[in-house]
Amino acid sequence: MNPFLKITTVVFIIVPLFTYAQKNKEKIPKPNIVLVFADDLGWTDISTGNTNKNNGSKIYKTPVIDKLASQGMSFTNAYANQNCAPSRAALISGQYATGIENQVYNVGSLKRQDKRTKGFPNVLIEPFKQKKVIAEDGINIFDVLKTKGYRTALVGKSHGTPHPLKGDFGIDLPADIHHIIAAPINGKRTKSFYLALNSDKKGWTFNSEFVDKYANPYDEEYINTILKPYKSQGNLTLLKGTPKHLTDAIGDFSVDYIKKNANAENPFFLYVPFHAVHSDVTGRKDLTQKYLKRGLKPRIAEYASMIELLDQNVGKINNALKDPNGDGKDDDDITNNTIFIFYSDNGGLFNNSPLKGKKGNLTEGGLRVPLIFRYPNVIPENTVTNQAVHCIDFLPTLAALTDVDVTSLKKKDGSKPKYDGASFAKILTGKEKRISRENLFWHLPGYMDERFSPSTLMQKRIENEYYKLFYFYETDEFEMYNITKDISEKRNILENPTSIEIEIALQMNADMLAWLKTNKAPTGTWLKNGEKVPYPKLNGVEKYK
Template sequence: MKRSPRSTFLLFFVLTSIVAINAAAQSLAANNNNRPAEAKPNIIVYMVDDLGWNHISAKQATMGTTKEVYQTPTIEKIAAGGLSFTHAYAQPNCAPTRAAMLSGQYPARVNNNVYVVGHLNRFGGGGIKREAAHFKGPEQSEDVAPEAITVAEALKQNGYATAHIGKFHVGGHRGEATMPENVGFDINLGGFSQGHQPTCFASKKTGEWKFKGVGLGHFDRYAAPYDNAYLSKRGLPKSLLDTPKHISDALGDAMQDTVKELADGDKPFYLQFHTYAVHGPVRARPDLKQAAIDRIGDANKKMAEYVGFIAGVDENMARILATLEDPDGDGNPDDSIAANTLILFTSDNGGTHADNQPLRGEKGMLTEGGIRVPLIAYWPGVIPAGTVTDHKVHSVDYYPTYLELAGKEWVPPSDQHPLDGESFADVLRNPNTQRPRNTVFYLFPGYMDKRAEPAVSAIADIDGQRYKLMYVYETDSWELYCLSDDQGETKNLIKTRPEIASTISKQMDAWLNQKHPTWQPKYPIDKQTGKPAGPPKSL
């Protein structure tokens, strides 16, 4: 049948309208640079310093063990809208964790020879005395080697812009070559060899407000006292007017400016937001401290400082979410990049300012309280909301995960820079995956006051149960715990489950004796022979 001109026009109008609607929908689904919502996501890793596994109020992430004293509503929000990992592991203290995340390698690799902060002969503090020790710790580095291919360098090869804000700690000891700006970061605010903030509040020196000794002065631009405009914009109480700025707020200011700059660019971005909180000195913003006192009483002002400090961590998470929704801050969310941004929230080691119960131990120890950390992944529309997984994750796993999310257009040569971790990108998209993560290993060849002495440890899944095996050099003894039903590590099963111990010890032996030119594990040095003790004999 021949169409009339009017019907032809109507058909054309309908078809062009459909095309326009589809184009608009695609535009709404795009992020900065008009990239599809799942293509090369922006990645923000928000890592807190010294935050204990259950020192947040997100029950999913802490297996319900969090205490009421901790109130982190925004972190609860991302847990409700994302994926909580109940068994995420870091190294036992901050520098080796940061080195592992930066390099994707265990400390036993020559490019990542970072086992501890400082050196491996840190005696004292109520631990074993130097003269009584059978071993001495070997030499180590405090920086990831200049020859390493960092995660920032690898992501740049995959088309990313890169930025670091806050504590770095694993560069600058060797000079400029290991500074963040020389190992792949386009933007560096605060990162060098510094391990903690000397002060939490700005002070006025020679007529200018500064954070004395913090971050090479990078945050001084944000050091002015709280004024009415700032308080109004952030909805903070008037009691803060004209009081000194807190370092956590300054880092949040830097984060907002940096995300705006990155979102204006034509590349996906990788941002390390590594705050100084909650490392000591533990000082909370006055209103947050007072809120903690109002809730828990004023009998323990030290705890109120810590709880208030954590509340500041939560505020910065809220600022991240708001900035992603409106990067330029003009109130119009048309520039939102939230749909194409993965946020990972974690800590660099176990807690040290309050107990980690029911986990045993604290920062610096190879017990669960020293190495298990919170990990929540948030990516609306991609990660199923309110999900939980007991899939093991270790600090070395972030690097390969980022590469997979970036499309793996370029990966480090395995002969030059092998990666020790395993990607968990599939778990982000499908938290119910039953793919097991291989055994996680630890080698600590020295001494750290009362908290650590030479040891090797492994966390393995066998027959549906999760076990931890540990060998202690000083006593030439083994310990075995079933973490599935004894996460407090109270029952040593070494005598009752010898077959499990034997299986894991063989895995440990194979790990320590692997052959690769970059694999150069350090062992405690026997004082009598002057030679490295070597790996323990498998059971």
């Protein structure tokens, strides 16, 4: 054959193959994403040991979540913020509270009164006046995914964004529900935290135009078809005719959303911030009775009931992915093309042992939470990592998993958005053991009743160990802990530090100061003279030598 003809033949073969590969790459479907965000579920509140270094609960039963952990990757060092709104704001914005589009440091305000004294006594600092919701003009996690054609939905708690959820937040279906359900009944305003109310005008309601269709009381059909398969050993007959639980309604909405969108051309992002297991705990009657019969105190029985109810609704959502059309066959299963995430917004309400503290604290019991990622054939099954991750990391991670170049995004004014998080996508896929970031930060320029006062916290990874350095503005004091060796934060290293520990503390002190200055973090003002509260001194830990 003529050499020229050989070359020509090869070129004609290669070009179509290259074009075919490019077209096929474009046709590879983006994964659907389901993000279940529990409320106040602690690190030790689920029964799997994967997420909590074998400290799974012996009281609360979460078989669905346990199985999810065995099918994906669990994080033992997953963190959130100390309570609801700042965690949601950070997750959605991809920014610390110091970020320009965030500014949500606490629920309500940074001047939360002390419950112990029914007032606000002896405070030294006038707190920073925070924002209650993130700004509309940022490019948030919903906006990022919409650049790849995602349809977006939120069903549940909208803390960190306005309620009712209106405006340009990138959410196609904002089925947000306030935690306190209110309705006029017989002319009187009645409140409920978890059970539907029978309103004079609306009938059974959760005060949500999208979710009210799921508010009717439990009937035999629902009990037999939806609840019976879970074999929870509770007496389901107790439910007949009783008000629907909000957790079941959110689960039902999620199931129907998946059914409607499973076979659509574009993928979906379903964000499900449950209200369970938040305070004013009200379990489902059958499950509460089951735990009461086991001898638990009423408050703990209600909490156990809520956790199992949450688990059942994670199961509902998971089953909808397996069989979207509900015909009992798996030929329409979309599990393999769905990223399923289970996460919590802050530490638990009750006992988080061996962790110190609870919701509202900056100790591990207030910040460390369960986290599971499942993405079949992409994320290895039954794997565990101790890489520290945070709310702010979800936006860049999901962007990486869906092939969004966040550096190319621009806001309406033409400026580029700034994100504080780091992608841990390569941790999930097993390509890396660590992300390059070593430091995480929490900054609180105010008060939350008795649970925190003006303070900054940073965590640093040094080789395979994690350290925490606290700074308290009122007293100009530091505390330091090695949470890898001392998970319960019992030994304040600075009370008797070694020379190496002082060197680590000095470096952390410098990193903390640099971060505060770079982010122009607010600190409030001294009440005694109105002057700005200063940042920690550089090398302020030298006095502990």
